[in-house]
Amino acid sequence: VPQDIVFDLPWTLRRSPLVEEVRPDTVAWMAKFGLLHDQGFTVDQFASWQLTELAGYFFPDADTEGLRLASDLMAWYFAPFDDQFDGSLGNNPAQVARICADLVTITDLPPRPGNSPTARALADLWQRSCAPMSQAWQRRAHLSWSSYLATHLSESVNRAHGYFPSPEECVRMRAQSTSTHVVIDLIERVNGFELPALVWHHPILVELRRLAAELLGISNDLCSVEKEEACGDTANNLVLALEREAGCTRRDAVVMLRKLTAERVHRFTSTQRRLHHLDCFLQRDERNNVRRFVHGLEALMRGDSEWEHTTGRYSPQAGETAAQRARASSSWQPLEAAQHRSAM
């Protein structure tokens, strides 16, 4: 089972002590926005998927407010949103485009009565993320969101056209579709600092972010491959792309995945050793923030790995359940406009 395969990562796992405190808050948040449903996403599922735990691995130093934001975000990703695209909807680019375009505008405009529960919940996440942050941060965070939302469309375009990306394309695409860059932006938000633009765009930081996002994409594709096979969704997964390209077994593909991961870990640590190059133009507190940011990237990579091996999301049974749910015409449609509900 892919979930049992562990890749070596050199970083120590850290856990927020506030997970127990925050978990019920996220359940309440999901209920408030209409993201829980007994035929859709249930409280039991939320608990078994360990989504507040994931937020706690990502942001071990967060205060309660920050961890709540991160935990709500994880719930939003996994509960209503991601799996909705597994079924027939995922093969209909025009419909996916309509839904994703609606979600992109949510980050620009106040929610309208016609917005879906998912869109209203996103508006809440976006407003809370931005509240204490500068215009510069909001600009780049907005781009990370748009880029992530666009991936649901591009994956559905590949399915509809029977296009199978190369392994190299998969690595890039999945780095974008795991939404890691949105979570990376939250490192500053949750820990209460901001990196100056000139640091953010320095090739060292660009490279470290890229490597972290690719690493999460690679390991996520290993975890989700059986779930995606169960759903008949074979176009966009890196493991399947490697098997196709090399005509190899699952076992061989896992060996390649391990190599791709090790290469990125090596490049991350060697790039990181040049961080002191930035000190010559930074103040003391800025130098400190750069280090906090990079430790934040380490926490993402290490925490994601821990979660992937402990969550109930990627068991084969879960895959079948997701496929059944996607096929069933559930009364729960959190991506559809809810004219008569009062979600907010």
Add this chain to the structure above:
Amino acid sequence: VPQDIVFDLPWTLRRSPLVEEVRPDTVAWMAKFGLLHDQGFTVDQFASWQLTELAGYFFPDADTEGLRLASDLMAWYFAPFDDQFDGSLGNNPAQVARICADLVTITDLPPRPGNSPTARALADLWQRSCAPMSQAWQRRAHLSWSSYLATHLSESVNRAHGYFPSPEECVRMRAQSTSTHVVIDLIERVNGFELPALVWHHPILVELRRLAAELLGISNDLCSVEKEEACGDTANNLVLALEREAGCTRRDAVVMLRKLTAERVHRFTSTQRRLHHLDCFLQRDERNNVRRFVHGLEALMRGDSEWEHTTGRYSPQAGETAAQRARASSSWQPLEAAQHRSAM
């Protein structure tokens, strides 16, 4: 001489018929903002460097207003800004950081009396670029600008620390430092349309932009290598990085450059063949705009190549002049705050 070496590109050169009309307007614009100086950048130099011609290759379908904006931008890049970093300033990251941070803020705040001529001219370019464009466009254009401005700092950090990037790092870094993404953003501005966020972030478009930017960086590094050697600036050039890594001659490095270029041309045209995949979620006018955008990328790549072989900027004499100018303590310091001038 590198300038005589031509790489095969499959696209037809197109020229704006408005170049002669617009050239004097850009001279007047430079004069207005204090960017011309008889000991700095002169009108003759501007003409011999063919910067309005470059704008005319990049935007062959521009109207007068659009070509004026593009031509002023080319003048800004090459005249006061870029070469200022060739001399001792380029080895002083703290000072470069101060100047670049000032320029980044210019795109957020109205110009202040203490801003340099370069900063005031940038504010004018930025305002004219944004005037007819949406908030979404402005957000991504702002990121392209910040990223470009940051490269002057990162190149100076490499010089100061004696860090020599690998060829792979050079390709990425130069794609950013040639500012191609700023010019790419202008394709929509000058031609009067905007791509929706979901199209902009689609992997096909992301890939085409990346390839175009890398291609310009590669060919620019070949053209500028002798100029940079003359300035003693050997840390950041791809040709020199290839020679260092492979321990090879200039001739061998040029062969590798030709290969890097051909690979990118091939990937561009093969990726482009999948553009019709996007049609399934686009309206007719949006489909048309996607094609116009991609033709705009072709014009950038083909036009840049033409210009590099005809401009007077990259002759060996020009390299020495730039080096002398950078070393000399000219009275012309367009990057410095100008308290007593009235540039605007």
